[in-house]
Amino acid sequence: MAAACAPLAGDLRSQLLASVDALLFDCDGVLWRGESAIPGAAQLVNRLQECGKLVFFLTNNSTKSRELYVEKLQRLGFRAHCQQIYATAPCAALYLRREIQLCGSVYVIGGAALRGELQAQGIVCSGPGPEVTPGTLQVWATEPLDLTVAAVLVGFDEQFTYLKLCRASRYLRDPACFFLATNTDTLLPLEGGGIPGTGCLVKSVEAASKRTAYVIGKPNDFMFKCIVNEHGIDPSRTVMIGDRLDTDILMGSNCGLRTILTLTGVSTLEEVKAHQESDSPERHKLVPTYYVNSVADLLPGLE
Amino acid sequence: MAAACAPLAGDLRSQLLASVDALLFDCDGVLWRGESAIPGAAQLVNRLQECGKLVFFLTNNSTKSRELYVEKLQRLGFRAHCQQIYATAPCAALYLRREIQLCGSVYVIGGAALRGELQAQGIVCSGPGPEVTPGTLQVWATEPLDLTVAAVLVGFDEQFTYLKLCRASRYLRDPACFFLATNTDTLLPLEGGGIPGTGCLVKSVEAASKRTAYVIGKPNDFMFKCIVNEHGIDPSRTVMIGDRLDTDILMGSNCGLRTILTLTGVSTLEEVKAHQESDSPERHKLVPTYYVNSVADLLPGLE
Numbered sequence: 001m002a003a004a005c006a007p008l009a010g011d012l013r014s015q016l017l018a019s020v021d022a023l024l025f026d027c028d029g030v031l032w033r034g035e036s037a038i039p040g041a042a043q044l045v046n047r048l049q050e051c052g053k054l055v056f057f058l059t060n061n062s063t064k065s066r067e068l069y070v071e072k073l074q075r076l077g078f079r080a081h082c083q084q085i086y087a088t089a090p091c092a093a094l095y096l097r098r099e100i101q102l103c104g105s106v107y108v109i110g111g112a113a114l115r116g117e118l119q120a121q122g123i124v125c126s127g128p129g130p131e132v133t134p135g136t137l138q139v140w141a142t143e144p145l146d147l148t149v150a151a152v153l154v155g156f157d158e159q160f161t162y163l164k165l166c167r168a169s170r171y172l173r174d175p176a177c178f179f180l181a182t183n184t185d186t187l188l189p190l191e192g193g194g195i196p197g198t199g200c201l202v203k204s205v206e207a208a209s210k211r212t213a214y215v216i217g218k219p220n221d222f223m224f225k226c227i228v229n230e231h232g233i234d235p236s237r238t239v240m241i242g243d244r245l246d247t248d249i250l251m252g253s254n255c256g257l258r259t260i261l262t263l264t265g266v267s268t269l270e271e272v273k274a275h276q277e278s279d280s281p282e283r284h285k286l287v288p289t290y291y292v293n294s295v296a297d298l299l300p301g302l303e
Numbered sequence: 304m305a306a307a308c309a310p311l312a313g314d315l316r317s318q319l320l321a322s323v324d325a326l327l328f329d330c331d332g333v334l335w336r337g338e339s340a341i342p343g344a345a346q347l348v349n350r351l352q353e354c355g356k357l358v359f360f361l362t363n364n365s366t367k368s369r370e371l372y373v374e375k376l377q378r379l380g381f382r383a384h385c386q387q388i389y390a391t392a393p394c395a396a397l398y399l400r401r402e403i404q405l406c407g408s409v410y411v412i413g414g415a416a417l418r419g420e421l422q423a424q425g426i427v428c429s430g431p432g433p434e435v436t437p438g439t440l441q442v443w444a445t446e447p448l449d450l451t452v453a454a455v456l457v458g459f460d461e462q463f464t465y466l467k468l469c470r471a472s473r474y475l476r477d478p479a480c481f482f483l484a485t486n487t488d489t490l491l492p493l494e495g496g497g498i499p500g501t502g503c504l505v506k507s508v509e510a511a512s513k514r515t516a517y518v519i520g521k522p523n524d525f526m527f528k529c530i531v532n533e534h535g536i537d538p539s540r541t542v543m544i545g546d547r548l549d550t551d552i553l554m555g556s557n558c559g560l561r562t563i564l565t566l567t568g569v570s571t572l573e574e575v576k577a578h579q580e581s582d583s584p585e586r587h588k589l590v591p592t593y594y595v596n597s598v599a600d601l602l603p604g605l606e
Contacts (some may be wrong), residue, residue: 137461137491137493137498138493138494138495140461140498141493141494141495141496141497141498142493142494142495157465158440158443158465158466159464159465160464160465160468161462161463161464161465162460162461162462162463162464162499162504163461165463165499165503166498166499169498169499169503170496170498173496186510186511186513187511188440190440190441190444190445191441191444191445192441192444192445193444193473193476194444195440195443195444195469195472195473196465196468196469196472196507196510196511197511199510200468200472200507200508200510200511201465201507203506203507203509203510204499204503204504204506204507205503206506207489207499207502207503207506208489208490208499208500208503210489
């Protein structure tokens with residue numbers, strides 16, 4: 001039997017908030033949509049911090065540095081500083097430097113922010129090399145590779161090309177070459193229905209290399225582990241708040257946290273119900289502990 | 304218990320050849336490797352035709368038209384004409400025109416040969432449109448689509464970009480838009496270990512659209528059905544000869560044909576053994592009826 005996914009209302013709000021020291025917020029669909037803050041979200045986040053709660057921002061988006069996130073949060077009225085930001089670009093850099101202590105450079109499929117975060121950790125980015133190598137496919141199949149490359153990292157890359165796919169797959173033929181992805185979301189939500197997410201690029205590199213990437217982002221627990229290491233938070237006194245069952249809520253479940261689904265983003269209560277009614281224990285992990293219509297609904301719990 | 308995969312030697316060769324009217328050959332790894340014919344392959348193919356056998360060439364490669372295949376076969380010494388060529392580019396065009404009688408144009412990820420074969424069947428190719436639309440991701444998410452597009456076709460495309468992925472996925476949001484792939488091979492064999500095949504691009508479009516492409520190429524039976532329709536061959540008197548278990552041999556099994564694995568290409572007898580010893584009936588379909596070291600080994604069976 002899966003958890004109940006209770007509406008977080010009435011006294012339950014203050015009880016829950018009293019029982020947590022740390023709140024982990026997904027950003028897009030939870031605190032804002034595009035360039036508009038969710039009404040009341042900034043008041044909640046600021047009030048939580050005034051009450052002494054630890055607040056962290058967790059995002060799978062790999063196109064922004066910590067600094068750019070702080071800038072956006074502040075622009076939308078949220079009190080925030082760099083140490084609260086856990087995004088896949090800086091966390092990928094941390095993983096390469098601290099966890100696997102990479103010796104060598106990284107072949108990056110991704111944008112300027114991802115490269116910047118790697119460089120900030122002292123990691124050298126290879127290439128990308130000339131984007132159009134003259135000659136035939138046979139030239140692409142045999143062009144010299146950068147012998148210093150010891151990892152391939154795939155993030156969001158609007159300049160993704162077949163040639164980058166080709167190069168990544170050739171580096172990954174060496175089983176000693178690490179294979180990392182920032183995240184596996186297949187949709188980047190935007191007005192107009194969104195565009196393909198990083199996960200679509202990861203799929204093509206996985207197919208070409210017949211390997212599976214280690215994924216930094218949610219639902220994996222790496223970003224949460226970073227927060228525990230750096231801030232010493234207690235999982236039993238932490239709650240994860242997100243709009244996606246398959247990333248935010250699943251990460252919370254994977255890390256043993258209580259979870260809150262907010263209905264201002266991607267997932268719906270109908271999806272929750274389908275997971276609850278399923279016989280699969282794996283799907284039960286996608287059921288949040290609580291839900292709210294908007295994170296602003298938590299505000300009265302602080303009064 | 305899986306089939307035996309007998310060596311095709313001695314009298315078995317002439318018995319087998321006497322029992323077939325039609326022979327279906329995969330090309331790369333069977334008749335040639337790159338620009339070099341497999342020694343003896345052209346003599347076999349030419350002698351078979353002199354003996355009154357029907358010979359057909361089946362390839363998953365979508366980068367060549369029928370004419371280019373005839374040219375290559377003749378250059379390497381094979382007697383061949385257009386009606387014997389079953390490649391995924393012309394067969395995709397046939398599928399769109401005859402099977403689904405497409406009303407509308409096709410958004411093509413693929414090269415000039417694929418477009419040429421579509422146009423030869425009177426099918427209009429949309430776009431591809433400007434390869435770099437100025438502006439932001441938000442522009443790409445909302446740029447006007449070609450309202451005549453009724454199908455997306457993915458073939459090999461060395462000019463594959465994120466923008467093409469984005470456009471394909473936006474067309475495929477309409478459930479009435481057909482989704483076709485020429486083939487799903489993830490490796491294009493070339494000197495130097497090969498480069499990513501069409502299957503890697505298909506994976507990314509499938510992930511972005513949350514849909515599964517209908518696949519024209521082997522192991523699907525569409526090319527075989529075309530040959531049956533156009534030439535009236537009898538499956539019980541037909542043999543499929545190829546170098547790949549997961550495409551050539553599986554297609555033969557799917558179509559109820561006897562099959563011959565030739566060891567001049569991708570698959571090995573070790574792989575055959577692993578499939579034979581598996582408990583999975585699905586894997587037994589990958590076990591060929593016979594094997595030869597090279598198609599040239601069939602020649603004495605004609606004497």
